[in-house]
Amino acid sequence: MTARWMEEAVEASGLTAPLRFPRDLVAEISQLLPVLVVALPNLTPQAVREWLLRRDIHIPVPRDTNDFHDFHGCMVADAGRGFVFHDSSEGRHEQRFTVAHELSHFILDQWMPRVRAVRVFGEAILPVLDGQREPTPEESLTALFEKISLGPTGELMARDASGHYARREVMESERRADLLALELLAPEALVIPLVKDVSEGEGTGRVVFRFGLTWEVAHAHVHALRCRLRVPRFSIEQFLGVEEG
Known part of the structure; x- marks a missing residue:
């Protein structure tokens, strides 16, 4: 939210x-x-x-x-x-x-x-x-x-x-400006459906393509949203059906 x-x-x-x-x-x-x-x-x-x-x-x-x-x-x-x-x-x-x-x-x-x-x-x-x-x-x-x-x-x-x-207030001002900038360019409500059911890399690529962000900014945005949504990281072992030892 x-x-x-x-x-x-x-x-x-x-x-x-x-x-x-x-x-x-x-x-x-x-x-x-x-x-x-x-x-x-x-x-x-x-x-x-x-x-x-x-x-x-x-x-x-x-x-x-x-x-x-x-x-x-x-x-x-x-x-x-x-x-x-x-x-x-x-x-x-x-x-x-x-x-x-x-x-x-x-x-x-x-x-x-x-x-x-x-x-x-x-x-x-x-x-x-x-x-x-x-x-x-x-x-x-x-x-x-x-x-x-x-x-x-x-x-x-x-x-x-x-x-x-x-100063701490300067750091907080920068953090909030980053968050608002992301909401203006790639609104959370539109990003979540693109990233929640795919790997982090694929989700980042989708965000870069649709919203015109750099890979670095898009990846940070996707990673933060997936952490909030508790989306597990993509695992090749799980994809192949191999149980972890």
């Missing part, structure tokens, strides 16, 4: 499952969310920074370090709008997942907190969310009881000197 937080995220974004796969998220995003998808070759933080500055957009971008050699994409946001960058030099399957992952960050870390706050306070809270004024004592108290954040989102790309994510 899909987690409730994931169902809420899909509903809030409007990105319910399409009729056809592999999914063209880029085409859908422009119609549903205030997000611009930008493809740049050989993506680096510096390239993202320069792209924004040329358009007089001043949003913090992570610094260039050797730890970003695996920099596939990033999301930056300000005042309710987002920019999703991905590396156009990579394969289309890699690009598809990168866009979905970075979009998931926007939905979970920016869009949904904003939707929840407006639902409780109305649009009068937008200047607080955009950093234009401080919340009133009453707004702060209400936010506390409603478990709503009125402050800016923390730095979710922070890494330590070894290149690992610097």
Whole structure:
């Protein structure tokens, strides 16, 4: 069963499952969310920074370090709008997942907190969310009881000197973005019938073919689902009817 937080995220974004796969998220995003998808070759933080500055957009971008050699994409946001960058030099399957992952960050870390706050306070809270004024004592108290954040989102790309994510909340944010990205690209309800009665390898191949994921991402998705469903691993001995010694 899909987690409730994931169902809420899909509903809030409007990105319910399409009729056809592999999914063209880029085409859908422009119609549903205030997000611009930008493809740049050989993506680096510096390239993202320069792209924004040329358009007089001043949003913090992570610094260039050797730890970003695996920099596939990033999301930056300000005042309710987002920019999703991905590396156009990579394969289309890699690009598809990168866009979905970075979009998931926007939905979970920016869009949904904003939707929840407006639902409780109305649009009068937008200047607080955009950093234009401080919340009133009453707004702060209400936010506390409603478990709503009125402050800016923390730095979710922070890494330590070894290149690992610097804080536990950063790791959790990455995990949830991966899970939502998979739900957007290869919904659990559609994947399970493809993988539960076949070997893990065959199931992975089916997911790659239908949903346009890389083999690595598809295999991890299939393996996790089969573990949850308690599907036994394929055994050649069982297939041949040979009893284990």
